[in-house]
Every structure is written in structure tokens, then in C-alpha cells.
Amino acid sequence: xxxxxxxxxxxxxxxxxxxxxxxxxxxxxxxxxxxxxxxxxxxxxxxxxxxxxxxxxxxxxxxxxxxxxxxxxxxxxxxxxxxxxxxxxxxxxxxxxxxxxxxxxxxxxxxxxxxxxxxxxxxxxxxxxxxxxxxxxxxxxxxxxxxxxxxxxxxxxxxxxxxxxxxxxxxxxxxxxxxxxxxxxxxxxxxxxxxxxxxxxxxxxxxxxxxxxxxxxxxxxxxxxxxxxxxxxxxxxxxxxxxxxxxxxxxxxxxxxxxxxxxxxxxxxxxxxxxxxxxxxxxxxxxxxxxxxxxxxxxxxxxxxxxxxxxxxxxxxxxxxxxxxxxxxxxxxxxxxxxxxxxxxxxxxxxxxxxxxxxxxxxxxxxxxxxxxxxxxxxxxxxxxxxxxxxxxxxxxxxxxxxxxxxxxxxxxxxxxxxxxxxxxxxxxxxxxxxxxxxxxxxxxxxxxxxxxxxxxxxxxxxxx
Amino acid sequence: xxxxxxxxxxxxxxxxxxxxxxxxxxxxxxxxxxxxxxxxxxxxxxxxxxxxxxxxxxxxxxxxxxxxxxxxxxxxxxxxxxxxxxxxxxxxxxxxxxxxxxxxxxxxxxxxxxxxxxxxxxxxxxxxxxxxxxxxxxxxxxxxxxxxxxxxxxxxxxxxxxxxxxxxxxx
Numbered sequence: 001x002x003x004x005x006x007x008x009x010x011x012x013x014x015x016x017x018x019x020x021x022x023x024x025x026x027x028x029x030x031x032x033x034x035x036x037x038x039x040x041x042x043x044x045x046x047x048x049x050x051x052x053x054x055x056x057x058x059x060x061x062x063x064x065x066x067x068x069x070x071x072x073x074x075x076x077x078x079x080x081x082x083x084x085x086x087x088x089x090x091x092x093x094x095x096x097x098x099x100x101x102x103x104x105x106x107x108x109x110x111x112x113x114x115x116x117x118x119x120x121x122x123x124x125x126x127x128x129x130x131x132x133x134x135x136x137x138x139x140x141x142x143x144x145x146x147x148x149x150x151x152x153x154x155x156x157x158x159x160x161x162x163x164x165x166x167x168x169x170x171x172x173x174x175x176x177x178x179x180x181x182x183x184x185x186x187x188x189x190x191x192x193x194x195x196x197x198x199x200x201x202x203x204x205x206x207x208x209x210x211x212x213x214x215x216x217x218x219x220x221x222x223x224x225x226x227x228x229x230x231x232x233x234x235x236x237x238x239x240x241x242x243x244x245x246x247x248x249x250x251x252x253x254x255x256x257x258x259x260x261x262x263x264x265x266x267x268x269x270x271x272x273x274x275x276x277x278x279x280x281x282x283x284x285x286x287x288x289x290x291x292x293x294x295x296x297x298x299x300x301x302x303x304x305x306x307x308x309x310x311x312x313x314x315x316x317x318x319x320x321x322x323x324x325x326x327x328x329x330x331x332x333x334x335x336x337x338x339x340x341x342x343x344x345x346x347x348x349x350x351x352x353x354x355x356x357x358x359x360x361x362x363x364x365x366x367x368x369x370x371x372x373x374x375x376x377x378x379x380x381x382x383x384x385x386x387x388x389x390x391x392x393x394x395x396x397x398x399x400x401x402x403x404x405x406x407x408x409x410x411x412x413x414x415x416x417x418x419x420x421x422x423x424x425x426x427x428x429x430x431x432x433x434x435x436x437x438x439x440x441x442x443x444x445x446x447x448x449x450x451x452x453x454x455x456x457x458x459x460x461x462x463x464x465x
Numbered sequence: 466x467x468x469x470x471x472x473x474x475x476x477x478x479x480x481x482x483x484x485x486x487x488x489x490x491x492x493x494x495x496x497x498x499x500x501x502x503x504x505x506x507x508x509x510x511x512x513x514x515x516x517x518x519x520x521x522x523x524x525x526x527x528x529x530x531x532x533x534x535x536x537x538x539x540x541x542x543x544x545x546x547x548x549x550x551x552x553x554x555x556x557x558x559x560x561x562x563x564x565x566x567x568x569x570x571x572x573x574x575x576x577x578x579x580x581x582x583x584x585x586x587x588x589x590x591x592x593x594x595x596x597x598x599x600x601x602x603x604x605x606x607x608x609x610x611x612x613x614x615x616x617x618x619x620x621x622x623x624x625x626x627x628x629x630x631x632x633x634x635x636x
Binding site: 056057084085086087088089097099100101102103104105107108111112 | 509510511512579580582583584586587613614615625626627628629
């Protein structure tokens with residue numbers, strides 16, 4: 001980019017200097033020429049009037065017209081020829097052609113009555129042909145012609161001088177311009193280079209570092225965005241590490257219990273059969289638990305995969321919920337918890353049945369687990385033209401406000417002790433949220449500690465990839 | 466035999482060269498005025514042009530002058546050329562005396578357009594001064610010497626009395 005800035009600025013300088021200089025020069029030359037022509041014309045007109053005033057008797061010694069013409073020729077740096085209406089040369093300041101006859105196409109044209117001057121430019125000279133007429137005469141008759149042949153040497157010399165100067169100036173300006181272009185390009189890309197350096201450093205492996213915020217607005221914005229991405233990445237990395245350590249811990253715990261139970265069983269000799277049965281039941285329970293954790297982890301991992309294959313089918317959500325409730329009823333009945341299902345309308349949606357079943361199952365199971373005895377659960381289903389809504393409310397222990405953001409995190413438990421007793425892996429809500437998100441839906445929670453919790457899930461009716 | 470042939474060939478070459486040399490010399494000896502220019506004018510009457518013809522046969526200047534004037538009055542071959550002497554001009558007589566030819570125009574010549582006048586006279590002068598022994602041409606109208614605008618006689622004119630090309634700035 002530095003090169004692009006440099007070269008484009010340089011090019012711009014060169015183009016501007018060139019065209020500007022050229023047009024200035026041209027304009028000057030034009031003006032200079034016009035001035036010269038006007039000067040000569042005016043002088044010649046004056047002489048012409050003089051000639052008329054002496055009735056063309058130029059060579060008469062009683063008047064000074066001849067001398068005046070000579071002087072004019074000298075001052076203009078050229079030659080003046082005066083012709084009368086018979087095409088005879090009355091005066092020639094240069095070659096002494098007096099008395100000879102002169103004829104040319106231009107002279108003929110003027111004599112025939114064209115009152116305009118004619119200017120031609122033969123070979124480094126300017127030739128001005130002016131008709132001589134009676135000043136106040138009404139007649140159109142041309143009385144003669146005055147021809148001034150003026151050398152353009154002076155003008156040419158000036159032209160060349162100007163051009164030389166222009167060349168020098170152009171070169172100077174171009175050098176300045178190019179130098180400036182170099183500085184600007186370096187200056188502008190300086191900050192980019194800094195950022196680049198930081199990036200390289202981070203990419204090498206120092207992922208916990210952030211980029212220094214330098215540069216002007218646009219660059220700063222870019223860097224800020226980048227830093228936020230880096231932070232997110234870092235958070236992700238942290239949570240991954242946390243997850244891994246959580247997983248290891250959770251997987252290990254049942255193992256430890258199992259070992260303890262088995263060891264103590266082996267340590268004692270001659271124990272009654274009931275004791276063995278008791279210990280083994282506990283061991284089996286731990287194995288089941290470990291199994292659950294692993295199953296949940298696997299389903300979570302499956303859902304995590306970005307290319308999660310969804311088996312989308314038009315499903316009756318009513319039926320889906322009814323099936324879940326039927327299955328979980330015995331669990332609720334154990335603690336005399338009442339489940340009410342409200343369906344405002346029949347809802348059919350394009351969903352992955354397995355995944356959402358799991359999601360709703362977890363929500364309702366939680367509602368049972370964290371409920372009071374003799375409590376209630378209300379499950380409602382509604383829909384509008386775009387989405388369907390499932391609400392699961394309970395009269396349970398609720399979730400404290402400061403924990404509400406974290407409940408969806410894997411392995412997160414508000415009250416570890418209680419969860420152990422009721423069982424569970426700590427992955428339920430994580431799985432639920434994942435399932436909801438993969439359907440491009442949303443899940444929200446509202447809870448008051450001690451009173452109850454409500455989870456609201458919104459899923460689009462039709463699935464768009 | 467070979468050598469003889471070579472020598473013979475060589476001699477032939479030399480002979481040829483001598484002969485061609487003679488030929489060249491012969492050309493140089495020919496007179497310059499074997500052709501003459503008869504002057505005409507262009508369409509706008511702003512300059513003179515000419516066509517060449519074989520020299521007139523006449524013995525004396527008078528005859529030759531008459532002949533050449535006659536030729537001037539004939540239509541030129543080139544379509545772009547026109548007779549320099551206007552139709553309305555009547556030449557009373559052509560008199561060659563010593564080295565001057567006098568052309569007398571009929572009265573009325575003075576009414577002729579000035580540009581046509583100049584062209585006409587220029588053509589006549591340039592045509593006639595080619596005659597050996599003729600240096601000047603004089604003009605008269607109805608017997609009276611031709612005058613300029615300021616009342617002075619025009620006098621004898623010769624070839625370089627007419628500077629029709631561009632006025633030169635360098636000598």
C-alpha cells in the first residue's frame with residue numbers, strides 16, 4: 001500500500017506539474033503574440049493615417065513620413081513596405097524595391113475591398129498586411145496597403161527562455177512532489193506497519209496479548225474490533241481449558257467413588273452378602289452416572305459440530321411435549337408435583353425431533369428436580385405466524401440473580417451439594433441451549449430465588465439453513 | 466587469342482567514352498533560348514504562370530515581338546491558366562525599336578481594374594524581355610505615355626520591375 005500511495009501521488013504531481021506548466025506557458029505565449037500583433041497593428045495604423053494625410057506623397061521631402069516609416073521599421077525590428085492602389089511599391093525600408101510592382105494573393109484580396117488585416121507567419125517572421133483607407137471616408141475603396149514584416153526572433157527567444165524556466169521549475173516541483181509523496185506514503189503506512197508487527201507477534205503464539213491501538217479513526221476501529229475478537233478467542237480458550245478440566249474432574253469423580261467402594265469391599269474379609277449387595281448397588285449407581293455424563297458429553301459434542309446434521313421434519317410440537325410429559329409424570333408424582341400442560345393451538349413446525357425432545361426434556365426434568373414437594377409445573381405452548389413458544393414454569397427454588405447468566409454453562413451448578421443428591425451431569429441446560437440455538441431459536445429465563453423459575457423457548461416455525 | 470580479344474574490348478570501351486564525351490559537349494553548345502516562356506495568369510489573377518514554346522522563327526525583333534504577343538493571346542494548354550491580357554484590352558500597335566518595345570493600348574485602358582493592369586503589363590514585359598536584344602518595355606495609352614497615380618510617368622519596365630513573389634527578408 002505504501003507503494004501505491006507513493007506512486008499515485010508522484011504520478012499526480014507529475015501530471016499536474018506538466019499540464020499546469022504547459023497550459024501556463026501556452027497562455028503566456030498566446031498573450032505575448034497577441035500583444036505583439038496589436039502593437040504592430042496600432043503603429044502601422046498610425047503610419048497609414050500619416051500616409052493618407054500627405055496624400056501618399058511619401059517621398060516628398062517636405063514631409064517626414066518617409067523618415068517616420070524608417071524609424072518604425074527599426075523600432076519594430078522588421079521591414080515596412082507601402083504599396084499604392086496601382087500595386088506600386090512607394091516605400092521599402094529594406095530592399096529598396098521602390099517603384100517596382102508587387103502582387104500577391106493576399107494583397108489582391110485586400111485591394112479588392114476586404115477591410116481586414118491579414119497576418120501570416122512565414123519562416124520565423126510575422127507578416128502583417130493592413131489596408132490604407134481614408135479615415136472618415138464613406139467609400140470602401142482601399143487606397144493602398146502597408147506591409148510590416150517583423151522578425152519573431154525576440155518573441156522566440158522569450159519563448160525559449162520561458163520554456164527553459166518552465167522545465168527547470170517542473171523538475172524542481174516534481175522532485176519536491178516525489179519527495180513529499182515518499183514522506184506521506186511512509187507516514188500513512190507507519191501505523192499499519194506497527195499493527196502488522198503486533199499481529200505477527202501475536203500470531204507467533206502470544207495469543208494473550210492485544211494489539212496496540214494506533215492510527216487514525218478507521219485504523220483504530222479496525223484494531224479495536226480485532227482486539228475484541230482476540231479477547232473472545234482468549235475467553236473461548238479459557239473456557240475450553242476450563243471445560244477440559246471440568247470434564248476430567250466430573251469423569252474422575254464417579255471413578256473415585258467406585259474405587260473407594262470396591263477397595264473397602266476388598267479390604268474386609270468375611271462380609272455378609274447384604275453388605276456386598278449394598279456396596280455393589282452403589283457401584284452400579286456410580287457407573288450409571290458416569291454413563292450419563294459420557295452420553296451427555298457426546299450429545300453436546302455432536303451439537304457443537306458446526307455442520308450439525310439436523311433431521312428436519314414437520315413435527316407436531318403438541319405431541320412431542322405430550323410424550324415427554326407422559327414419560328416424566330412418574331418422576332413428578334413421586335414428590336406429588338402437579339404438571340399442567342396448556343396448549344393454545346395445535347403447532348406443527350419444521351424441527352429436529354430428537355434434539356428438541358432432549359431440550360424440552362431437560363427443562364421439564366430440571367423443573368421437577370429443583371421443585372418443592374407438592375409444587376407445580378406449568379408447560380405452555382403457543383405460536384404466532386413466525387415462531388412457536390414453549391414456556392416451562394415451576395414453583396421451585398429459583399436461581400439467584402448473580403448466577404442466572406451462568407446456568408447455561410457446561411457443568412455449572414448453583415448448589416453443588418443438592419445437584420449431587422438429585423443426580424444429573426450439569427450439562428442439561430448447555431445441551432438445551434445448544435439445541436435451541438441450532439434451530440435458530442432463543443431461550444430466556446426468569447427466576448426469583450425461593451419462588452420459582454420460568455424458561456421461555458422460542459423456535460422458528462420453518463427452518464431456514 | 467584471348468589477349469587479343471581483351472585488348473579489342475578495351476579499345477572499344479575507350480572509343481565509346483570519347484564519343485559520349487563528344488555528345489555532352491555538343492549539348493552544351495546548343496543555344497539557351499531554344500524555348501521561350503509565354504506568360505499567363507491564374508484564375509484569381511494574383512500571380513503569373515507560363516508555358517514554354519519553341520523559339521520564334523523571326524529574323525528581327527519586331528517580327529518576333531509581334532509573334533510572341535500573338536502567342537500570349539492564344540488560349541493556354543493548361544486548363545488552370547488564363548490569358549493575361551484581358552479581353553477588353555485593345556493593343557493598337559507593338560513597336561520594337563533598339564532595345565525597347567513600345568506597346569500602345571487603345572484609349573480606355575485606364576478604366577481597366579488596377580490589378581488586371583499590373584498582371585497584364587507584367588506578363589507582357591516578362592514575355593518580351595526574353596527576346597535577344599530587347600531589355601525594356603514601354604507602355605502608352607492612345608499614344609500618350611502611361612502615368613502613375615501621382616502623375617509621374619511610369620517609364621521603361623523590365624523583368625525585375627515586378628516582384629511578385631514573397632518579399633524576401635534576406636538578400
